Amino acid sequence: MIFEEEKREEKNERLLVDLCECYLLLGNQFNSELIPICMSCLFKVALNKQEDEETQKEVEMALLALRRIYTFQKMEKELYFNEINEIIQHHQEHHNLTQLAYQSAWGFLIYRLRADNSLEEVIVNELHFGREAARELEELSNCVDWKRKEEVNGRIEVMIIRRWLNEVYDFFDSSILWNEEFAGLIGSIVQVFRASRDNHKGIRYGCLYSLEYAAEKRNMEIDAFVKEGAVDLFLEEMKQSTLKDNIIRYFLNILLNFSRQMKAKKNNEMEEAKRKELKRKLFEMNEEEGYEDTITCFHGIFSFLFKNGCNVLSLDVSDYLVNV
Structure with a gap:
């Protein structure tokens, strides 16, 4: 027809x-x-x-x-x-545009990125995806009373948040570019995670998927995760995780990526100094929050985590510790 x-x-x-x-x-x-x-x-x-x-x-x-x-x-x-x-x-x-229309427009463009990397520069530096996604997530999240489960499940804003998180995940999966605006996006995802963790499992995992793929980016700035509260969130959640909550594997994988980057040598003295300062900062956070004890506690259940789909985690506890 x-x-x-x-x-x-x-x-x-x-x-x-x-x-x-x-x-x-x-x-x-x-x-x-x-x-x-x-x-x-x-x-x-x-x-x-x-x-x-x-x-x-x-x-x-x-x-x-x-x-x-x-x-x-x-x-x-x-x-x-x-x-x-x-x-x-x-x-x-x-x-x-309506909020759903604007998200859909971005979704169309982000999906084209999978087959055409030439779109990266436009998406990141001309259309400012990081800035726009962060603002939309914050505005949508502020419309929802996250403490009321029936409110959460009935709001169109929650559906649009899930769609935005899918676009963020797809972007990080398809692109290596990173600019300062993505630090704000990390912060917005952390806020959405904190708001939704009690009453919306799907949003919580959507946030984790996005953060996990962001942590795998070659040009990602670990400092952004520290400044925007992501590392604090990981440590808090790991302390509360149990054998029945396989959410731990996402945090371990993210922190393992941090550790790998911390071990990498930088190209010049300024970058090397920045790397050492960040390692010191993370080391202090680890000590203050009891991170090493937390990781050690989970070391005995790696076989459980492997069975639940996490086949890339290291069995060596020291790989998750960032030492100066």
């Missing part, structure tokens, strides 16, 4: 939009010849900058559908690049 409508001399644009949205929202596998038609049709809707409620809903639905385009094949940038840039930049200046 989409092919037929597209070939008509006098297209029914509304019908074509509805067909494209249904096709993308309900499908799992997409015809490569249909994708350009759907993208062209839905971007026309998504680029509408009017701010009345009806237009906002139409734009939101179009962007939701576009976010559903899952493909690992590299797309021609001519199909989407200028359009998605304009949508995101215009919202940053005028705030014309």
Whole structure:
């Protein structure tokens, strides 16, 4: 039906939009010849900058559908690049999109990064993904009464937070770039974790997945995790973890990545001095918080952790300790 409508001399644009949205929202596998038609049709809707409620809903639905385009094949940038840039930049200046629409626009772009690393510079330094994701997570989190379980489960903001955490995870999984704005994003994720840990397991794990992949980045600044309270959070949670809570494996894996980076030699004297100062700071935190005792306690249950899917942890306790 989409092919037929597209070939008509006098297209029914509304019908074509509805067909494209249904096709993308309900499908799992997409015809490569249909994708350009759907993208062209839905971007026309998504680029509408009017701010009345009806237009906002139409734009939101179009962007939701576009976010559903899952493909690992590299797309021609001519199909989407200028359009998605304009949508995101215009919202940053005028705030014309709904929260769900804005998240969906970012989700579409982040997914393209999987097949096209040339998008990294634009996403990080021109569109400021770290800054935008941090702000959105904070604003959405502030709308939720996290102490009331029924409130948490019934809020659309919670669903959008999960979607943002998925985008953050995908970004860290696909990109190696890092700038100072990502320190703020680490802090926002820590805040969401603390707020949600009692009443929303899915959000809690979404935060952990994102932090774990951030810790694996080659250009990641460990200092950001210290300043933004992530290391404090890890130590707190590890003390409370039990055999029944395999959340411990995420913290151990993150701290193991820190230890590996601390052992690496830097390229110049300034970097080496910074590395030694950070090692000293972490060592002091370890002593104050009883970190070494905590790790030692868990050493006897590594076999349990392996059975629960953590097959990369070291059996040597000293690998998790950062010594000056």
